[in-house]
Amino acid sequence: MASRIVSSKEMVRESDMQIKNISQCEFNLLFPNGCYIGILVGHQVEWFADEAKGVLGTIGEDRTASDWLWAVLRRDDTGKFRVTQIANPKSLPGARAELLHAMETA
Numbered sequence: 001m002a003s004r005i006v007s008s009k010e011m012v013r014e015s016d017m018q019i020k021n022i023s024q025c026e027f028n029l030l031f032p033n034g035c036y037i038g039i040l041v042g043h044q045v046e047w048f049a050d051e052a053k054g055v056l057g058t059i060g061e062d063r064t065a066s067d068w069l070w071a072v073l074r075r076d077d078t079g080k081f082r083v084t085q086i087a088n089p090k091s092l093p094g095a096r097a098e099l100l101h102a103m104e105t106a
Helices: 024-029 092-104
Strands: 018-022 041-049 055-061 067-075 082-086
Touching: 018 092, 024 041, 041 092, 055 092, 067 092, 082 092
Parallel strands: none
Antiparallel strands: 018 041, 041 055, 055 067, 067 082
C-alpha cells in the first residue's frame, strides 16, 4: 500500500504504525536541549512522528545542491533521539515516500 501525506489531524497507516505530519514547533518540543538535525538535512520543510513519538522523521532541502534529504530518528534506551537512517532522494515526493517507509520499518 502506498504512503500518503496527511494533515496533522489525520494519520498515515501502512502497517501497524501510524504516522502523522506534525508542526515544526511540535517536533522541536521533543528536543529540550535543542535539535540540530538541520545540520544533516538542510532547511527542514516537513516533520513526522508516530503516535508514541518514539520514531520521528524530517525532510530537508539542501538549497546549495538543490536536492532533498530525509532522516529517521528513534529514541535510544536513555530516551534520547538518535539518527537511524538518512537518505538523499531526487525529489520531495520521493523523499516523502521513502521517509514514511523507513519510519515504518525503523
